[in-house]
Each structure stands twice: as C-alpha cells, then as structure tokens.
Amino acid sequence: MNNRVSIGYVLAVVATIIWAGNFIVARALNQDVLPIGLAFWRWTIAVATLAPFTVRAAVADWKLIKKSLPYLTVSALLGVTTFNTLIYVAGHTTLAVNMALIASCSPVFIVLMSRLFYGETISLTRAAGIAIAVSGVVLLIAGGSLERLLSISFAIGDLYMLLASIIFAGYTMLVKRKPPNLRMTTFTLCTFSLGLLFLSPFYALECWIYHPVAFNPSIALALLYVGVLSSVVAFLAWNQAIALIGPNRTALIYYLIPVFSGIAAWLFLGEAISLVHIFSTLAIVCGIIITNRTKSSLVGIRNIPKN
Template sequence: MKRKISNGSRGILGQAQPNYLVPMGYLLAVVATIIWAGNFIIARSFNEDILPVGLAFWRWTIAVITLTPFALRVTVEDWKLVKKHLPYLAVSALSGVTVFNTLIYIAGHTTQAMNLSLIAASSPIFIVLMSRLFYGEVISLTRATGIIVVVIGVLLLITGGSLERLLSISFAIGDLYMLLAAIIFAGYTMLVKRKPPAMRMITFNLCTFSLGLLFLAPFYGLECWIYHPVVLNLSIMLALLYVGILSSVVAFLAWNKAIIIIGPSRTALIYYLIPVFSGIAAWLIIGEEISLVHIFSMSIIISGIIITNRTTS
C-alpha cells in the first residue's frame, strides 16, 4: 500500500507541496516584502534626484551584473528550454521588469505617497481574482473575510484613522500609472506560476532581468537625450545598489520561489505587509512617529493575513 503524503499547500499548477516547504514559502514572501518596503522609501526619497527610467535602467543593470556570475552556468545548461520558451520569458520580462517597476517610479513623480500605498494595496486583490479566473482557485468565505479585514487595516494605516483624510485624497495621472502597475504585477505573478517546471528559477530570473533591461535601454537613451543621464554621487550609488541587489535579485528570487511553493494567492496576501514594514522602516531610519493607530492597523493587517491563510482552499 502506498503511503499517503500530507499536503500543506498547492503550488505551481496545483501541484501538492510537502508540509515542510510551506513555512519556507511564507518566509520567502515576507523577506521579499520587507526588502520592497525599503524600495518604496528609496523611490520616494530620490524622486527629485533620479528620473524614473534612469532609476529602473540602473537598477536592472546592477541586478544583471550581480546575478550573472551565479546564474550563467545554469542558464547555459537550460539554454534549450530558454529558446523554446523565449516568447513566455519576453512577456514576463516586459511585464515584471520593464513596465511594472518603471511605472511605480513614474507614478512617484506625479502623485502623493499616500496614493501610491493605497493603490499598491489593490495588487493582491487582482492576484486573487486572476487566480480564480485563470486557475480556478476557490475564494472561500474565510479567504474573502480575511481580505476584507486586511484592506480595512491598510486603509486605517494609510489614513491614520481619519475619514476626512481618506475623503480628501486627490487623484492625479500618477494614480492611473500606479493602478496599471498593480494590475501588471498581478499578471506577472500569474506568469511566474506558469514557469516551465524543468526551467530552474535562477535561469528564469537571469533571462527576465536581461530581457527587461534590453527593453528598457532605448527608453533610457531617449530620457537621457530629452533630459539628462543619472548623475551619480555616494547616496545615489548606495540607493542603486540597494534596489539593484536587494530589491531586484534577492527579493525577486524570494518572491518567485514563494509563488512556486505556496501559490500566487497566498503569496500575494503577504504583499499587504509592505505598508507595515514601510512604517517600521520610516520609524527606524528617519524617525517618523508610530502612534497607537499605526500599531492597531498593523495588528488588523496581520490578523487578516492569518485569517485568510487558515483556509484550506
């Protein structure tokens, strides 16, 4: 008689994942989210010093340079798979590397930080809906309740508990860019789930990073021609190293591996922790105050994530 293996989660294409891998999937998603929280702070802090396409171009240049020594041999071994799935890799690169991050940086130049955080919170909802639409993942009452609780916590955190502050938000063209970025990130997450099982994750990342950088190059050239290239100084170089190595290589490897282990819907809900980690980072780094409202809203967000992930669907 064959022994039945207990399944902790459903990962890529619904394949059962062993119980011992599930905590690692959540941990990887949390690591990516913590790093991306710092990325949002850098994007806001340097929006007067670095033009958006330039920031994206140098971010992915550093990412490719950093990843290549570790991934080149594996990518060469997977080259037949790369050629076979080149259209898939190109679409993944265009969405997740070229367009998504650049839209965030463009939006940061034309709208308020509050709007960015508010609209970014919609991305996990799009991921859950797309998972339902394309992969038939069930949105149970428990999961829907958890999502609602998380959204309430995010709104409370962003507005500081002030309804007047929420109602007084004005919208600009950058909000449309950010909304489009949220939808594109959801689409990219769906594409990661479709990664050919035989293609190793490090190969996928090197190929998408390189193709995404290639697609960015002409737009950066155009930005330099119309405006000016990035002028480097120590603070800008440190910021670029952070977004190039941590926000790109480390965070994307962690996020994409989490999608494979626990699936896109569960991974997406960890994304709601970004405003929590952003608030903590702002408190530690630039001394922004954390009030009782912040602590309460962070608790609601974490509770909602726990509720959502208790579902067995």
C-alpha cells in the same frame, strides 16, 4: 509539505521587507533621478550581480530558454520593464500615500486572476480575510482619520500605479506557469536581461530629451540597494515563494509592505508609531491569517513541481 510552506512564507516576508525599503529609497531619489534612468540602472546592477552566479546554469538550460522565449519575454515585459518603471513614474506625479493605497489592490487582483485563470474558489472566509487586511491598510494610510481619507486627491500618477498593480498581479500569475524544468535562477536572469534590453532604448531617449543619471555617493548607494536587494534578492525570494505556496498565499503577504515601511520610517526617519499603526498592523496580520487558513488556499500547491 509543512516545511515547504514555512519556507515559502519566510521568503515572501523577506521580499516584502526589502520592497518596503525600496519605496523609501525611490521616494528619496525622486528629485535626483528620472524614472526610466532609475529603472535602467537598477536592472543593470541586478544583471551584473546575478550573472556571475547563474550564467553556467543558463547555458545548460539554453535549449529550454529558446523553447520558452515567448513566455520569458512576456514575463520580462510585465515584471521588469513595465511594472517597476510605472511605479517610478507614478512617484513623480502622485503622493506616496496614494501609491500605498493603490498598491494594496495587487493581492486582490491576484486572487481574482487566480479565480479567472486557475478556477480557484473565493470562499466567504477568504473574502472576509481580504476585506480585513484591506481595511488595515486603509486605516494605516488614513491615520485613523476619515477626513484625511476623504481628502485624498487623485492624479494621473494614480492611474499609473493602478496599472502597475494589475501588471504585478499578471506577473505573479505568470511565475506560477514557469516551465517545471527551468531553474528559478535561470528564469530570473533571463527576465532581468530581457527587461533591461527592452528598457535600453527608452533610457537612451530619456537621456537625449533630458539628461543621464548624475552619479554621486548617495545615489550610487541607493541604486545598489534597489539593484541588489530589491531586484536580485527580493525577486528570487518572491518567485520561489510563489513556487512553494502558490500566488494567492504569497500575494496576501504583500499587504505587510506598508507595515514594514512604517517600521523602517520609525527606525531610520524617526517617525513615531501610534496606536493607529498597531491596530492597522493587527488587522492586516489577522486578515492574512484568516485568508490563509481556508482550504481554497491549498489549491494549486499540491502539484507544485520541485525545483
């Protein structure tokens, strides 16, 4: 059990590190690629990358796939078609700081949904841990300035981002409900393929009204990152982490995304790391540790089926 939990944490951290880079890539493509086009080519690359390694297993699981088609359809609509597209739409209509602030709500929604649908308790210790982690995120975004925090203005894109955060929480809940005999690779291939299928008519409409994606070397490399790493590697890691340690524990690791984004900006963009970054990181990590040390975090893990 301890080994499974450790692996689950490592996989969740791997997913958040990759997704932190995904936010940087998405911001860089805002002026060059329209939201649905970015989502369409991301999942096209993801399916093309994943299919050669998973088609045989999917064929073997065909009867279970047909039986689970309604569940797979809803999972694909939430986790693939809608969630990521809303992030890209939000990136065109709001500031990155707003996106990061609202994205920090996802773990809170996951904990609340776990309480609502699975009856998992929210102890005072867990609530305190969440509050400390959220305060770390807010401190990081505000740069230690209350004036900067109060001066943040909100736009229609913030509503898109809020909806995306709720949808991501719902998707995380659904992953926990994965049929025990359905392999994780089969689940991932099916949701990616269905999600891409649902996106196709919207991309065709976007091309007709505006224009298709104009490829160049930098856009191609960025799409490979979001298609292979942010989609295939990160989603497989995240989904398996949920299977190993449950949605609540996995969700709290999501708070590390702004921390990893800051480190990536320091490494690749030359942005300085200040004392605010250090204190906010410590607050986020302490909040995660406090929350995951509660007994309630073990609910739903004891009876997890082995894949």
